[in-house]
Amino acid sequence: MNRTDSNGWIAIAPLAALLLAPLLALAQDSEDGQWTMPGKNYASTRYSGLDQINAKNAKGLHPVWTFSTGVLGGHQGQPLVVNDTMYVVTPYPNVLYAFDLTQEGYPLRWKYRPEVSPNAIGISCCGHINRGASYADGKIIYNLLDGHTVAVDAETGKQVWMTQIADLSEGETTPMAPLVTKDRVIVGASGGEFGIYGWLKGLDLKTGKIVWTGHNIGPDAGMLVKQGTFKPFYDKDTVELGSKTWPEDAWKVGGGPVWGWISYDPELDLVYYGVGNPGPYNREQRPGDNKWTNSVLARRPSDGSLVWAYQFTPNDSWDYDATSAMILVDQKIGGKDRKVIVTFNKNGFQYTLDRVTGELLSASKFVNVNWAKSVDLKTGRPLVDPSKETGASKGMVTNVCPSLEGGVSPVSPAAYSPRTGYFYTSINNLCMDFGAVPAQRIAGTPYIGAGTPYHLGPDSKNLGAFIAWDPKAGKRVWESPEPFLAWSGALVTAGDVAFYGTLDGWFKSVDAKTGEVLSKFKVGSGVVGNPITYRGPDGKQYVAVYAGIGGDPELFSGDVVSADQTDVRPPGDFMKDIGRHTSQGGMVWLFGL
Numbered sequence: 001m002n003r004t005d006s007n008g009w010i011a012i013a014p015l016a017a018l019l020l021a022p023l024l025a026l027a028q029d030s031e032d033g034q035w036t037m038p039g040k041n042y043a044s045t046r047y048s049g050l051d052q053i054n055a056k057n058a059k060g061l062h063p064v065w066t067f068s069t070g071v072l073g074g075h076q077g078q079p080l081v082v083n084d085t086m087y088v089v090t091p092y093p094n095v096l097y098a099f100d101l102t103q104e105g106y107p108l109r110w111k112y113r114p115e116v117s118p119n120a121i122g123i124s125c126c127g128h129i130n131r132g133a134s135y136a137d138g139k140i141i142y143n144l145l146d147g148h149t150v151a152v153d154a155e156t157g158k159q160v161w162m163t164q165i166a167d168l169s170e171g172e173t174t175p176m177a178p179l180v181t182k183d184r185v186i187v188g189a190s191g192g193e194f195g196i197y198g199w200l201k202g203l204d205l206k207t208g209k210i211v212w213t214g215h216n217i218g219p220d221a222g223m224l225v226k227q228g229t230f231k232p233f234y235d236k237d238t239v240e241l242g243s244k245t246w247p248e249d250a251w252k253v254g255g256g257p258v259w260g261w262i263s264y265d266p267e268l269d270l271v272y273y274g275v276g277n278p279g280p281y282n283r284e285q286r287p288g289d290n291k292w293t294n295s296v297l298a299r300r301p302s303d304g305s306l307v308w309a310y311q312f313t314p315n316d317s318w319d320y321d322a323t324s325a326m327i328l329v330d331q332k333i334g335g336k337d338r339k340v341i342v343t344f345n346k347n348g349f350q351y352t353l354d355r356v357t358g359e360l361l362s363a364s365k366f367v368n369v370n371w372a373k374s375v376d377l378k379t380g381r382p383l384v385d386p387s388k389e390t391g392a393s394k395g396m397v398t399n400v401c402p403s404l405e406g407g408v409s410p411v412s413p414a415a416y417s418p419r420t421g422y423f424y425t426s427i428n429n430l431c432m433d434f435g436a437v438p439a440q441r442i443a444g445t446p447y448i449g450a451g452t453p454y455h456l457g458p459d460s461k462n463l464g465a466f467i468a469w470d471p472k473a474g475k476r477v478w479e480s481p482e483p484f485l486a487w488s489g490a491l492v493t494a495g496d497v498a499f500y501g502t503l504d505g506w507f508k509s510v511d512a513k514t515g516e517v518l519s520k521f522k523v524g525s526g527v528v529g530n531p532i533t534y535r536g537p538d539g540k541q542y543v544a545v546y547a548g549i550g551g552d553p554e555l556f557s558g559d560v561v562s563a564d565q566t567d568v569r570p571p572g573d574f575m576k577d578i579g580r581h582t583s584q585g586g587m588v589w590l591f592g593l
Contacts, residue, residue: 031494033535035081036135038177039413040532042264043328046415047492048533052541053593054495058509058518061591064542065106069095069586074528074550076411077132077177078489079588080140081534081544082154085109087135088588091550092116092128092145096152102537106590110157117168120146123444124173125193127551131259131411132530136180137205143174149187151208161208165189165201171444172196179262179271180205181301186271188258192293192321195279195447198256200297202304212304216256216275216292219243223292224304232309233358234380245289253441254286255279256293260323260410265339265355270298270307272328272341272355274410276321280439281450284391289314294322296341298358308358310380313347317390318371318434319404319450320347325413327423331471333361342471344414344425346406349375349382352471364474366467367407367427368457371400392449396435403432403454405485411551413530414469415490415498420512422468422477424498426486429457429464463575466490466500466508468515478515480508484578487551489530491543499543501527504581507545507589523547525585526578540592548586 031049040046053061069075073091080087086106088097093116098109121128124145133142139151139160147166152159165187166172171194179186185203189196198216203209214224223242230238243251257276264271278286278293294313299306313320327342331352341355348369352362363375372382390397407427408414414425432452439449456463464486468477488501496512503526509518526549533543 034083035079035532035534037179038078038132038134039261039263039325042181042266044261044263044325044413045327045329046413046490046530047417049494050533050535050541051493051495053493053497053533053543055497055511055513055518057593058495058497060593061509061519061521061543063521063589064592065590067099067588069097069588071095071586072584073548073586074127074129075546075548075586076129076528076551077546078530078532079544079546080133080135081532082135084537085154086544087133087140089130089133089142090586091130092121094130094142094144096133096140096142098154098157112152112157112159114144114150114159114162116144117146119168120173123168123171123194124175125190129175129551131175132177134178134180141178141180141185143176143178143187145173145175147172147174147189149174149178149185149203149208163203163208163210165203165210169444170194170196176259177261179264181264181271184211184301186262186301188273190257190259192255192257192277192279193446193448194444195253195255195441196257197252197254198258198275200258200273200299200304202301214299214304214306215242216258216297217242217246217254217290218251224299224306226305230306230308234310241291245291247286247288250286253279253447254290254293258323261325261413263326263328264301265328268339268356269300270355271301272296272298272326274321274323274326274343276323277319278316279441279447281319281448282392282436282439283315283317284393284436285438285449287315290316294320296322296326296343296353298355310353310358310360312345312349312351314381318347318400320345320406321410322346323410324408327414327416328355329416342416342423344408344423346402346408346410347371348402348407350469350471350474362474366469366476367429368401368431368459369407390434390436392436392438394436396433398433399431400434401431401457402428403430404452405430405454409487411528412487413489415492417492417512419494419496420468421472422470422512424466424468424490424492424512426488426490426500427465427467428485429460429462430454430485431457464503466510468498468512480510480515480517484575487528491531491533493533499531499545501529501531501545501547503527503549504578505547507531507547507591521591523589524587525549526582543591545589546587547589549582549584
């Protein structure tokens, strides 16, 4: 689904006594001072080698420039910085701005305003958001909400190509950020709440032509499963897993969207991405594992062929999408160097997998989790608590942790520092009651079937936090508590400073080793985007972030749209005061020393 996240507190020891010694993250070449793709590098580490801003001087950070996008709503994603230009993509109507960083006041070089169908507004599950762009081959490439991918000349702002990739009439929208690998633009679609037939596509970088479409569920032919090349680690019988783990034809409306982040290993030539929830929420309408929803998939970017897959939450009973960032690092495990994926799942477990084979190496609870007791490393399956399984016949199942907003928001990616060996992420302390009901699918309309009231999780008075996570010990090193849910992405640098924003409108820097808050500034609206850093033409380091609350928060946070006289919604029971601290906005902020 297109949601953001929330969850709890408790750190629990890892399931296996593994010795994890992080090495340098993949794709950590010499620092060029730019930010050209969503996760900084193919490994999605969101780590920068810049160190002018460090733990000693970060207290002096202050705003040096702001820009209003003119768009209210959820400003997710992140700017790009290529050479001496900053590129900013807004939520719907998906305007692309290019700012000249060499001139005082960073004047606008050009603005590209595409035609975007307003019909996308009614189809979008969880806000009219956009998660960013990628730069490649002289082009800025990004998705429009209405199902198109567009390439724009980075120098002139002229459209190079536009390709329709999704079908609004089926409930497909496209807020995710593309990733470019060699000559392929990799894109996916949202729509798990509309019962789409989920997919990933590879477009030709030069022309925009769709080269391949690989479905995430359904028959092998549609999933691009080739005989002898698809080898999931835990499945001996690999034939038609995407269809025979569903009731007959249920996969046709089974969801499996791709709305999060994509990573790439150039050495293995594999792209990795997470798949979202099955539809509907009422699991009794779709008995079986429902592969490959709630999974990580590895594909060849050239032709889309599926190499391996691993499912985190079989027969998802709680809407635990697996679309969080797949961070690629090298770790020493059991005395051996392993190429691994580290991901913080919406279901509350932090997973480490071998990215060559898909073998699960560890799974640790990073928030309060009670839907499952643990994950069996031998089978790769969670040990589910039967009392927390949901379904229409079960009525209201109470106190499920985490809530369907997640232990971490998949739209808020973690960061990894090879200097500290720690991962940095926003988390949430929210649980739910879950009442499933039968649902009927009508194309282009919600296909959900559940009511899910939320409440504060245990062990804390705070709804969220920003934490440092030690994969060696499988526990938190430190945490910075937040009174509201935490939906900002993370950034960490060679200066040993981590950055994040808060839902009530603060942008903060913290000591990456200790968690000490070094600086904070009120940016006027809640932060649901992801900070970046870059080196300007003047040789100085800057940090940039969007401010603009939206996405899921606008659904339940009360009157945060000050200009809308008809917006008199009461605030959510679990977050009553958010409207006193923020309202919607759309700002780009730059900070420097």
